[in-house]
Amino acid sequence: MKALWTRRRFLRGFGGGIAAAGLLAACGRLGGSRREIPGRICGADAARAHRLRAGGFPSPSRVERASCVIVGGGIAGLSAAWRLSKAGFEDFVLLELDEASGGNSRGGENAISAYPWGAHYVPLVNPESEAVLRMFQELGVISGFDAAGRPRYHELYLCAEPEERLFLQGAWQSGIVPREGLSLEERDEMARFHEKMAAFGAAKGGDGRWAFAIPVDLSSRDPKILTLDRQSMAQWLDGEGLRSRPLRWYVDYCCRDDFGTPADQVSAWAGIHYFAGRRGQAANAEPNTVLTWPEGNGWLARRLREACGDRVRCDAVVYKVAAESSGRRVEYWDARGDETRALRADQVIYAAPRFTAAYTVDEYQRSRPDALAAFHYAPWLVANLSLPRPPRGKGAPLAWDNVLYESPGLGYVVATHQGLKSVPGPTVLTYYRPLDQEAPVAARRSALARSYAEWQDMTLNDLDRAHPELRAEAERLDVWLWGHGMIRPEPGFLWGPARAAAGRGLSGLHFAHSDMSGMSLFEEAHERGIAAADAVLKSLGKKVPA
Amino acid sequence: MSYLLLLSVFVIATCGLVYELVAGTLASYLLGDSVTQFSTVIGVYLFSMGIGSYLSKYVRGNLVAVFIQVELIIGLVGGFSAALLFASFHYVAGFRALLYSMVALIGTLVGLEIPLLMRILKDRFEFKDLVSKVFTFDYIGALVASLLFPLLLIPRLGLIRTSLLFGIFNVLVALWALHLFRNQLGWPKLLRGAGTLVLILLGLGFAYSGRIQEWSETAAFSERIVFSKSSDYQRIVLTSESDELRLYLNGHLQFSSRDEYRYHxxxxxxxxxxxxxxxxxxxxxxxxxxxxxxxxxxxxxxxxxxxxxxxxxxxxxxxxxxxxxxxxxxxxxxxxxxxxxxxxxxxxxxxxxxxxxxxxxxxxxxxxxxxxxxxxxxxxxxxxxxxxxxxxxxxxxxxxxxxxxxxxxxxxxxxxxxxxxxxxxxxxxxxxxxxxxxxxxxxxxxxxxxxxxxxxxxxxxxxxxxxxxxxxxxxxxxxxxxxxxxxxxxxxxxxxxxxxxx
Incomplete structure (x- = not known):
């Protein structure tokens, strides 16, 4: 009951804990030999998606009918399917290319814990994200509202303390804004930057709308604000005289974290949106809290899918969305059964990444729209490491999100963080890294050429600075490559012509994907999925739920 | 052969600095106030090296034999220094006295090394070359030690194993010198036996450093330990002293049989x-x-x-x-x-x-x-x-x-x-x-x-x-x-x- 620490605690930490990694590991490294950590490259076979481009599928052997076909089982597609199901409309089929639905919100599970393979949190919801607020109430994420109208969130889904920490100058500090060892000027700049972001957060445009809203399309169209989209975040910082190294690292980290893209390639509007777009509050949490689950947003993907029963078909590679005299004909290759099939539908919701429509949608085969060529995507590496015990280190204790200062990766999140164990035990770390050292196309090409061993090395080499023990202790390390992990909001994309053009649907065809918002955010995907489902219900003359 | 001897200057210089760093780090951790600990340890160590250098002039006779003996003693004392200091912290009232005596002893012996080696090498080089070469290797060894220590040794081996490892290096230098000069030594077998024994001791210490760790830890309890075990979750220690039973979990007192009834x-x-x-x-x-x-x-x-x-x-x-x-x-x-x-x-x-x-x-x-x-x-x-x-x-x-x-x-x-x-x-x-x-x-x-x-x-x-x-x-x-x-x-x-x- 009483604590008795200092000497003994440190004794253990020093001789025992750290040395446990042991001579073997040290000698192994010095001698150049490598300890084998089992693992593999997971995720959809890139070849499966690339068959789209190659074409040459045989004619479908079977033709079925459905009132509505949803192409793509990421958050947008699942949200649309969930909405249709909730409206009592069951005559639809969702086709997912991968072996499981979820898109970049997929999660996995092993004997230790469930863990994310991609998106892993949702910030407290903005009041204007009405569809998300409604859905969270239905799923029990929100149990009610206080007198001030702030949602009361389920305590187990709010990110538990400690939320974040940063490895800086050989030790962990709490919080990810660099603090330790900063000069007075650096501190000043950091404060000045945060003041500016707070001002943007509170700003409204001449049209009375929030300058930065979620969904993005609810934002003000005031040209004074939209002009920020024409320069990069780095240029904007230069213009403001914000040049100190810790601040620039921090902003760059945030851009890479949310967009998979460095600050010098992200639109300043998007970069500022990261800091100024979130106004969510809670009755029972600080405003900057996030919602998370062991499997990340995989939890949400699963809950959305639960409502859809057996109407979700995986391993279904849609290669053709043809226009017919009435409605649409969707052809797909069932990769598991290795046969092609067709579905006749009155309405189609195209919830796959928008650029893929260039290969599948009939109308685009005659003349490829330039707009789709402006959609650029960031490739990502995500790795999951299983450990027999939590990672160690000096300074602030293990947090949910653990970031390394000036590192090529974005650090790792801890899958067991939301767990309820009173003694820490085995855990899974999910390591994130946008492959942004090269331009996306080149980066994808390099990624395809890399072996599993190289991915493993990239992961461990990055974490080595903070956790030399991982090499000796990791029991398994699996990697997942996202070729088109998320949309890149490059300067000019958000408020330029391409995105506006891509938003328009075709006859009997509704597009819904977060890339059309220019940001890979859960809220964007969900709102677009719901909107598409409502449009389908309306076209089919069904009642649209309130 | 002369250059190989110079290489041994490099090794012993590295070892010497590692012991100094081990003592400084250990003192900072155990006693706190790292500035004071490091400067007093370094001061005592350097001063003792001076004493060693001064004493070197009284060494006569077979210099190689003395050099080998000095290496073996440094290997033994320096090698076990961290383990001994950790373990004694909870037992010895005058911990500081022990700390500084050990630092002084190792410092003195290390101070003997270079003068002895220079005298051994004096006929093989011209004086200006000798001084230049010996000190060059000495300082390079110091640099290597000061870089390896924080970057590799402490994170990967910890203090106890680091000092044991460098003790082994000292003994290896001794055994190697023994091999080189085997024809000029009076009692090569005796020295070889002693060297092998010290090497085995250090090796055992390295292999069982976990035990040393544990033992120095349980020494934190002032009472007699009647039961101790590490479960999957915690370290359980039961102590007994004149009819009083105490239970500690991870070092936190859970109860004393003398007054637990009040609590329960x-x-x-x-x-x-x-x-x-x-x-x-x-x-x-x-x-x-x-x-x-x-x-x-x-x-x-x-x-x-x-x-x-x-x-x-x-x-x-x-x-x-x-x-x-x-x-x-x-x-x-x-x-x-x-x-x-x-x-x-x-x-x-x-x-x-x-x-x-x-x-x-x-x-x-x-x-x-x-x-x-x-x-x-x-x-x-x-x-x-x-x-x-x-x-x-x-x-x-x-x-x-x-x-x-x-x-x-x-x-x-x-x-x-x-x-x-x-x-x-x-x-x-x-x-x-x-x-x-x-x-x-x-x-x-x-x-x-x-x-x-x-x-x-x-x-x-x-x-x-x-x-x-x-x-x-x-x-x-x-x-x-x-x-x-x-x-x-x-x-x-x-x-x-x-x-x-x-």
Missing amino acids: EALVHVGLRAVPQPRRVLVLGGGDGLAVREILKYPEVESVTLVDLDPEVTHLFQTQPLLTKLNGGSLSSPKVSVVNADAFIWAKQAAPGYDFVVVDFPDPTNFSLGKLYTTAFYRELERLLAPEGLAVVQSTSPLVARKSFWCVNRSLNSVGFKTLPYHVYVPSFGEWGFILAGKLEPKIAAGRALPADLKFLRESMLQALTEFPPDMAPVETEINQLNNQALVRYYEEEWARYPGGG
Whole structure:
């Protein structure tokens, strides 16, 4: 009951804990030999998606009918399917290319814990994200509202303390804004930057709308604000005289974290949106809290899918969305059964990444729209490491999100963080890294050429600075490559012509994907999925739920 | 051959600096104030090297033999320096004296090395070359040591193994010199034997450094250790000293047999006597069976479920004779079922209907334990409790950790519990606090008579236990939730401030 620490605690930490990694590991490294950590490259076979481009599928052997076909089982597609199901409309089929639905919100599970393979949190919801607020109430994420109208969130889904920490100058500090060892000027700049972001957060445009809203399309169209989209975040910082190294690292980290893209390639509007777009509050949490689950947003993907029963078909590679005299004909290759099939539908919701429509949608085969060529995507590496015990280190204790200062990766999140164990035990770390050292196309090409061993090395080499023990202790390390992990909001994309053009649907065809918002955010995907489902219900003359 | 000897300058220089760094680091860690420790260790070390250099002029006869002997002694003393200092810290009153003597001894011997080597090499080089070469290798060795030490050695080997490893290097230099000069030495076999012996000792030390670590750790207990074991969850240590038994988990005192009855009588009886029909009782934590011993004094209790994480602890308290005598064999009672599970996870899936719940968790010393004091947990507690039931929560010391105590109270209130805080004095712990919680207002004035054989509680005392004098009076606090862990921060702050405590 009483604590008795200092000497003994440190004794253990020093001789025992750290040395446990042991001579073997040290000698192994010095001698150049490598300890084998089992693992593999997971995720959809890139070849499966690339068959789209190659074409040459045989004619479908079977033709079925459905009132509505949803192409793509990421958050947008699942949200649309969930909405249709909730409206009592069951005559639809969702086709997912991968072996499981979820898109970049997929999660996995092993004997230790469930863990994310991609998106892993949702910030407290903005009041204007009405569809998300409604859905969270239905799923029990929100149990009610206080007198001030702030949602009361389920305590187990709010990110538990400690939320974040940063490895800086050989030790962990709490919080990810660099603090330790900063000069007075650096501190000043950091404060000045945060003041500016707070001002943007509170700003409204001449049209009375929030300058930065979620969904993005609810934002003000005031040209004074939209002009920020024409320069990069780095240029904007230069213009403001914000040049100190810790601040620039921090902003760059945030851009890479949310967009998979460095600050010098992200639109300043998007970069500022990261800091100024979130106004969510809670009755029972600080405003900057996030919602998370062991499997990340995989939890949400699963809950959305639960409502859809057996109407979700995986391993279904849609290669053709043809226009017919009435409605649409969707052809797909069932990769598991290795046969092609067709579905006749009155309405189609195209919830796959928008650029893929260039290969599948009939109308685009005659003349490829330039707009789709402006959609650029960031490739990502995500790795999951299983450990027999939590990672160690000096300074602030293990947090949910653990970031390394000036590192090529974005650090790792801890899958067991939301767990309820009173003694820490085995855990899974999910390591994130946008492959942004090269331009996306080149980066994808390099990624395809890399072996599993190289991915493993990239992961461990990055974490080595903070956790030399991982090499000796990791029991398994699996990697997942996202070729088109998320949309890149490059300067000019958000408020330029391409995105506006891509938003328009075709006859009997509704597009819904977060890339059309220019940001890979859960809220964007969900709102677009719901909107598409409502449009389908309306076209089919069904009642649209309130 | 001459250049190979110069290489040995490099090795011994590295070893010499490593010992100095080991001593400085170890002193900083054990004694604190790293500036003072490092500068005094370096000062003593360098001065001793000067003494060694001065003494070198008195060395006559076979210089190589002396050099080899010096290497072997440095290997032995330097190699075991960290282990010896760690282990002696808890035993030796004059730890500083020992520290500086060891630093002086190693420094003196290291001071002998270079002058001796220069004299051995003096006929092989011109003087200006000799000085230049020897010192060049000496300083390169120093650089290598100073870089390897923080970057590689400490993170990967730790102090004890680092010093042992460099002890081995010293001995290897000795054995190698022995090999080179085998024809010029009087007693090569004797020296070789001694060298091999030292090498084996250091090797064994390296192989068993884990044991050394453990042993120096258990030395932290001033009493005789009668049982110690590392379970999957914690280190369990049972000590005994003139009829007093003490249990430590991870170094935290759980009870002393001398006054545990005060703690457990207060924990159990204040609430249990006030429950109208206490048939089903739940104990969360408390694997020592001491709370269960008190609960079994109520014949109307039909079943007790004890949920404790660690099977090693519950097994120990079911089988160890000293301990079963202390808990009256409570854990073997047919009324008692023992469940080994993590309490929060168990509670989430447990069926409700408990008339009395004892929540006796370790103090919230970290974020993992802190979860057991959050509103999320108390909601489960509320669900498990029968409508007229009561729960009691051990809530650390309201005197030392006043905010922590009232934070637990506020968190219980915030999920709808009516609470009644009280406190008792337990000499081993100090002033200790508990909180009684129920869906209805807990009342302690009413209730049945206390069991007859209590050593501490009397009905007439009960009212006074609920009085909180000004130094323990309620304070404003946050509500402890998973997403703020306010309690862990209060607790850390308050116990850190407590003189000699924490």
